[in-house]
Amino acid sequence: MKLLNRATAYFAVLLLVVLSAWAALFYYNMLDEIYDSIDDGLENQKILVMQKALQDSTVLAQREFEAGYYQVKELPFNLAANRKDQYRDTLMYMLNEKDYEPVRLLVTVFQQGGRYYELRVITSMVEEDDLIEDLLYSLLWLYLGLLVSLLTLNNLVLKSIWQPFYQILHRLQRFRLEKGEALPPVKTNIEEFRLLHETVDKLLQSNIDTYNSQKAFIENASHELQTPLAISLNKLELLVEKEGLTEEQMLQLGAVMQHLGRLSRLNKSLLLLSKIENRQFQEMGPVNLQEIVRQALADLGDQIEYKELQVSVQEEPCLVQVNPDLATVLVYNLLKNAVVHNVQGGFLNLHLTAQALVLENSGKDQALDTQKLFSRFYKEASASGSTGLGLAIAKAICDLYGFSIRYRYQQAHLLEVTF
Template structure:
């Protein structure tokens, strides 16, 4: 949910709660005012009736409400004693409505010529059901109007105010460490956004500096290691060609050469892995994976023949993917090599190429591998002497770089699947 919609939802909920509470308080206060106003009117009518009764004796003949707003009834002194004015709600039948309607009634007692009379005065009052209904519709339309106003405010005024923030987010999304020139601070006059701009710029500059330092260190370290390793290997090979060496010495020199060669491969693999993770490879292009995998299988034909393996490539569809050609080759070299190295004699490899995936299946030990460790660095699924434990880690890094899904399954055989977007 976007920030503006999120705040709108909160405003709508809070506003609904406020209106409900306000409506309840308003209804109670409004009823109180209505009752006060009607009671004052009834009190005034009582005084008018009493004054009229003092002048006109025909008033005492009013025994019911059919033709007026009051009625009189003579009572005894005992009934009149200690009587106070009583205001109450009542229902009376109204001819034009053909129904009982609510009325407010005042019951009081007064004395006239040593005789006591009970006076009842009525006035029509608002029906509470109608009042609640009218109040509900009034508040409902008020609420809709306020929500519409908030939406208009968010989409015109607040969106314009927050525009620098969204521009900053867009530039951060497009920012790449390997291309630091892309980030440009967003001009704004709002203090908080200026502070955010400055903070983000300082943070990115620090990350760029750290990235460049790490990049230079890796390149320099890899370069500096390659030279002494190559020199050591050359000297050991020359030493091994000497005629005065014993068999035991030749064996030891061979072991050292193997370790140095493994260290050379390890150095190259770590450098490659670092470059992949730091996105230091060149432009992308459309790569025909059918042709690429066919070439890789042909290149590994000697190893396949030596291990007496059967390789089958099932090209069900033509698969084109956009990525760096060198990384595409490294990805599938590692996957095919993994299927060869971790196979059994007279085993098989099957590669299934579809439009949106490549599946590599191979025989091997009849037990599933540990999926949690399979793609981690230096994890070895077998005791292959030349393995660095980085092949599948490099393949996973390339897949993650292009948002491909590299997964392992063991339905009846070992299966690695590269699922494209």
């Protein structure tokens, strides 16, 4: 939900609560005023009836309300003593409505000619259900009117005020660290948005500088390491070819060359992984994975033959939008992982469709740790020659292009990449 819509929703709920509380308070205050007004009218009618009774004795003979708005009946002194005026609500049958309607009743006692009389005076009053209904509709229309006004204010005024914020957000969404471009300036007179833009711009510029520094360091360090490693390997190869070396010396030189070779591969893999994560492979295009799979199988043919693996390949044309070099690395790393960690005389099944690449291979009779499988330097204890970066590189390539890679164990090890 957008910020403006969330704020509008909060205002709408708050407005409904405030209006409801206001309506309840207004309703009870209005009823109180209505009752005060009606009771004042009844008091005035009482006085008029008592004055009329002094002039016309027939008033004292009115026993029912049908003939007017009052009734009078005589009371003995013991019942009339200490009686006070009573106001109460009651119902009376109205001929015009043909139903019982609410009325306000005043019961009082007065004395005339040495006798005591009970006087009952009635007057119609507002029906509470009608009052509540009218108030509810009035409140509903008021709420809708205020809500429409709030939405109009939100879309016309607040949206215009927040426009610089959305410009900054939109430019942040398009920002790419590897391009090294700072945010273009945003024109605004609002101090908070101007401060936000300056702060974000400083932060991004700091990240760009750090990225460029890290990129240069990795490239320089890799280059500086690769050169002495290559020289050391060449000199050791020349030393091995010389005569007069004992068998023990040959074994030690072979071990040194093996470690240097692994160090050289590790250096190249770390550099490649760093470039992938830094998005330095900008070139993209339609790549036919079918051809890359065939080439990778041919390149690994000697290892497959050495391990006597039974290879089954089911392939379909598959075009994906990736960097060609990274597509080769992805397929080669997955296939090499399935071959290197296989068992002697095992199997390797490859299934390539337009949507996915699935590799199924034999190996250890237990599932691998899915939490660590794609982590850097994770490898089985038996794979001493592995750098432990093959699947980490494959995972980085998949993350770069939004592919999904997952592992599962079903009496065999399965790796599936969904494009």
